[in-house]
Every structure is written in structure tokens, then in C-alpha cells.
Amino acid sequence: MAKVTELKRNEDGIATVLGVLKQQFGDRFQTGDAICEQHGHTTTWLKNQSPDGVVFASSRDEVQAIVDICATHKVPVIPYGTGTSLEGHVNAPAGGISVDVTQMDQILAVHSDDLSCVVQPGVTREQLNTHLRDQGLFFPIDPGANASLGGMSATNASGTNAVRYGTMKDNVLALEAVMANGDVIRTAQRAKKSSAGYDLTRLMVGSEGTLGLITEITLKLQGIPEAISSARCTFPTVDAACQTVMQVIQFGIPVARIELLDAIQVKACNAYSKLDLPEEPLLLLEFHGSEASVLEQAEMFGEIAQEHGGGGYTSTTSTEERNKLWQARHDAYWATLQLRPGAAGISTDVCVPISRLADCVNAARARLDEEGFVSPIVGHVGDGNFHCLLLIDEQNADEMARAGAFVSWLNELAISMDGTCTGEHGIGQGKMPYLAKELGQSTVDVMGAIKTALDPHGIMNPGKVIAV
Structure with missing residues (x-):
């Protein structure tokens, strides 16, 4: 059985960040054992590794401020949606700060004529479909849990409808994300296709929070069938x-x-x-x-x-x-x-x-x-x-x-059999030993180079996907 990775903790940096976040966020920053354990929770056999604190962010600007503070002191940042992932994605093997986006739950726009919408990462798939129902539209990706759309994007989630409608990578048009240096990027516009530069949307979809924190998602929608x-x-x-x-x-x-x-x-x-x-x-x-x-x-x-x-x-x-x-x-x-x-x-x-x-x-x-x-x-x-x-x-x-x-x-x-060790759950911690076997070490090294370039201090959800 694969074991979760234990990473070295930055004790001084963590202590400083805890004080700064408490002063800046007040009651929306929590360090109690129960809430930290909940945010390290995993619905499978992997050991729970709790963060040192949990911030309930309510906006992109707040996520940016949290990342800035953590980056300054080289403290890990772990995104948290609904905690339904199955491969230890929300664990904190080096401690750090869990950024809970459940309060970022606004449906910002529905462009019914274009069959698209813009949502914050804490919106759940059931919440979105309830909102869309009277407009004759629905969002088809449906993992069994009522997961957050930010988490679904981060893990390239799938579900029962994927045989017809594809996975999250096929249904995300654009993303906004806060990167490890605190910069905010937007990966694309709302157009259904584009040849403008590198496909950063698909780079971020499935990156499991290791490259940046998603703060806004533009999604494709479907008409409810006759x-x-x-x-x-x-x-x-x-x-x-x-x-x-x-x-x-x-x-x-x-x-x-x-x-x-x-x-x-x-x-x-x-x-x-x-x-x-x-x-x-x-x-x-x-x-x-x-x-x-x-x-x-x-x-x-x-x-x-x-x-x-x-x-x-x-x-x-x-x-x-x-x-x-x-x-x-x-x-x-x-x-x-x-x-x-x-x-x-x-x-x-x-x-x-x-x-x-x-x-x-x-x-x-x-x-x-x-x-x-x-x-x-x-x-x-x-x-x-x-x-x-x-x-x-x-x-x-x-x-x-x-x-x-x-x-x-x-x-x-x-x-x-030319298949994969993960069709939809992601690599997280539990599948790390099989990534090189599936893709080859040279491919994993390219992933590591991307990770290092975008997150040189390794603060974005460390200990997941690849060992960098």
C-alpha cells in the first residue's frame, strides 16, 4: 500500500503566517484541531495530514492576499472545495494553510445564447444545475459527490455522463487563477475555440492545485434534451x-x-x-x-x-x-x-x-x-x-x-493494456508511484520542470502528483 509523503515543515514561516492571517481575517481564520482535521480529511485509506490553519476566502482578492502572505514566508497553500476527492488531494504533508473556497459560491453570469456560464470555484454542480433549470440548460459533468466546480476542474473530474459529454477538460472554456507568486492570470476568453498561444486552460485543469488556485471558471453548458x-x-x-x-x-x-x-x-x-x-x-x-x-x-x-x-x-x-x-x-x-x-x-x-x-x-x-x-x-x-x-x-x-x-x-x-491508473480521481498522493510507469520518467520530468518554473518554492499543494 502506498504511503503518504512526509515533507519538511517550515516551522518559523508557519508561525509567522498564522499570526498575520489571524490579524487580517479574524474569525474567518481558524486553527482548531477539529476544523483542521476536517480540512485534511480524505474519503479513502490515506492518512489524514491536517493543515495548521484554515482561511475561509470570499473573493479572488482575498485568495491573492493569502497566497502573497504564504509566498513571502514560503508556507504551503492547499485549496479546499468540498473535500470529496479520493487520493489525498487536500492533505497537508508539510503543514501550511488550507484555503477553503466554499464562501466563493456565486454564479457570476449565465450566457444562455452562447451556452456558457461563469462561476466561482465554490459553486457545486447541483447548485449550478438548480440555477440553470428554468433556462432549459444544464451542466453535464456529474461525479457521484456534490463536488465543487473548482475541485472538479482541479482534478479533471468525470462521471456518468462522460461517455457523451466528456470530462471537465472538455467543458472548461477558461479559468482565472492565482499563481504561486501572487499574480492573477486568465487562461482564455469565452469563445468556444482559440489558437492563441499555449493552452493554459488545459494545463490548469487536472493540475490538482499544484500550479495555482482557481478563482473563476467559465464552463460550457448544454440544452436540456427534448x-x-x-x-x-x-x-x-x-x-x-x-x-x-x-x-x-x-x-x-x-x-x-x-x-x-x-x-x-x-x-x-x-x-x-x-x-x-x-x-x-x-x-x-x-x-x-x-x-x-x-x-x-x-x-x-x-x-x-x-x-x-x-x-x-x-x-x-x-x-x-x-x-x-x-x-x-x-x-x-x-x-x-x-x-x-x-x-x-x-x-x-x-x-x-x-x-x-x-x-x-x-x-x-x-x-x-x-x-x-x-x-x-x-x-x-x-x-x-x-x-x-x-x-x-x-x-x-x-x-x-x-x-x-x-x-x-x-x-x-x-x-x-495501454490504459491509465486513474480515469477520473487524479494522482494526488495515492497514485504518485504509478505516474512514471504510465507516462515514462522523461514525461514526469517535464511536468516537474513546469512545476518548478511556476512554483519555484514548492508552496502550491506540495506532495501531490509529482515529487518536486
Whole structure:
């Protein structure tokens, strides 16, 4: 099992910064143990590493002032949105200051004619979609948690709709960010495309707070489809479900969502969300478009599923029924934890080319069963992305060691299939050992050169992504 990095603390600098921030921000600067521990919280097995203080920033100017103070004294700065990330992104391995942007929660502009909007980083995806609903628009990226859009941008988040609408990198038009020297930059204008210089927008998206703190985001929006239909279909095996997904994608059927839940995950969701789904491997789908196109997509899927032994195929356009199914899918993490009360969840996040999906999922299931782990498999399989959530007794050293070996094996298996160790969770601390294996040390060295050039003192979320 990978261990979090312990970095050297700048004790004198931290002590000075704590005093300056307390004087400047008053009650919006907190150093209590509980609130600091909360801001080092991670929803996975990684050790909590708390910051020394938390500032609740309310504007770009305040973020700039915080960074200026920390840069002067070479103290780490760690951005914090809602704390739902899974790879230790908000930990503070060298101490420092957590910049909480939850008060930066304003939707600054909606340009409905251009299908775009401008938001502050603390706006959550659910908040934005509630605001947009009466304008016939929505923002499609939907990780299971109600994450902040700043955090989603920083980690290049994804979700169930990515098979049709892409990930955050495909939906961020421009960013405003405070860099390590306190400068504020804007990466692009609102135009849908540009050839003006380096693509700094995509450099910042997925940089996990290691290059700068995002203070404003310009996003692409979508029109709410005329018709939306959800469907579900059970299969005799996970392999049959994966083969169906591969064929659906290869035939170019424009599904909006296609999610796999194995039998163990369905059992967990039934118990947690009070459903009565057949406890067999399941595909959940959603089709967007006109009434005629949605019907056609559903019929084409049904024919392919039948060829692979799919049964119990049902679809619905009822908003209530659709929401119930997709909420159960989004609650899968919490449902799984109920399978072994008191256990910790270790989540994997590999992604492979669609042609290797069945091979990778089948190998993972076989290895999990061989090891005797309680672990469902669930995933955004239209992208070749899936997760195993191992339920482990953290006090059992043997279990922890075997779980760590499984995570390492699965990451390396995906990489050997021309895939990635992280489809959407990011590198953070937990995936650092696999980045060079995936991309090569020369590529990681280029990342290090960029990091050093933009953040020479290493104050921006240190100990994440690369060891610089």
C-alpha cells in the first residue's frame, strides 16, 4: 500500500503566517484541531495530514492576499472545495494553510445564447444545475459527490455522463487563477475555440492545485434534451455486460450514460436505496435526444443486449423513476460500506481502451475472488473506466498488505493494456508511484520542470502528483 509523503515543515514561516492571517481575517481564520482535521480529511485509506490553519476566502482578492502572505514566508497553500476527492488531494504533508473556497459560491453570469456560464470555484454542480433549470440548460459533468466546480476542474473530474459529454477538460472554456507568486492570470476568453498561444486552460485543469488556485471558471453548458429515457438490463455475467458495452460504443450508439454494477454492487444498492433490482450484473443507461432518436437508441441497445444474454430490459421516461435509479448509482460508495460495517473503503480507478474493458474487468473480478475480498465492481464503462471498492479492516495488517498489492497489480494491469491508473480521481498522493510507469520518467520530468518554473518554492499543494 502506498504511503503518504512526509515533507519538511517550515516551522518559523508557519508561525509567522498564522499570526498575520489571524490579524487580517479574524474569525474567518481558524486553527482548531477539529476544523483542521476536517480540512485534511480524505474519503479513502490515506492518512489524514491536517493543515495548521484554515482561511475561509470570499473573493479572488482575498485568495491573492493569502497566497502573497504564504509566498513571502514560503508556507504551503492547499485549496479546499468540498473535500470529496479520493487520493489525498487536500492533505497537508508539510503543514501550511488550507484555503477553503466554499464562501466563493456565486454564479457570476449565465450566457444562455452562447451556452456558457461563469462561476466561482465554490459553486457545486447541483447548485449550478438548480440555477440553470428554468433556462432549459444544464451542466453535464456529474461525479457521484456534490463536488465543487473548482475541485472538479482541479482534478479533471468525470462521471456518468462522460461517455457523451466528456470530462471537465472538455467543458472548461477558461479559468482565472492565482499563481504561486501572487499574480492573477486568465487562461482564455469565452469563445468556444482559440489558437492563441499555449493552452493554459488545459494545463490548469487536472493540475490538482499544484500550479495555482482557481478563482473563476467559465464552463460550457448544454440544452436540456427534448426527451430523456433511462433503461436497465441484467446479464448472466459481467463479461456479457462488458461485451455489450463494447459493441454499443463500437456501433456508435450515442448513449449519454452507460454504467456497470456487478451483482455485489446491485445487492448493496438494493439494501441501501430500497430497490428490488435482480441481483445480477446490471447495466444502467440513459439516452438523450428527440423522442424519435431516444426510442431508436433504446431499441438498438435492446437488440445488442439480447445477443449477449441480456434480460429484464426495461426503460422509462418518468423523471421520478430515472432520478431514483441514478441516485442509487451515485450512492453506490455509501451503499458498499454497509456490506461490511466498520471497514474502510479502498477505491480503485483504472481506465482502459474499450476493446480491453472485458479483459480488465474479468481479471479484476477473478483476482478479487481469489483473494477473498469483499469488493463490488462499478464503473463508467462507456469510457472503459471502472472502480473496485475493497472493504478492508484497517487494523488487520495482512488485509491491508494484500489490498495494497491488489491496487498495485490492478494499476499496472491497466497500464499494460495501454490504459491509465486513474480515469477520473487524479494522482494526488495515492497514485504518485504509478505516474512514471504510465507516462515514462522523461514525461514526469517535464511536468516537474513546469512545476518548478511556476512554483519555484514548492508552496502550491506540495506532495501531490509529482515529487518536486
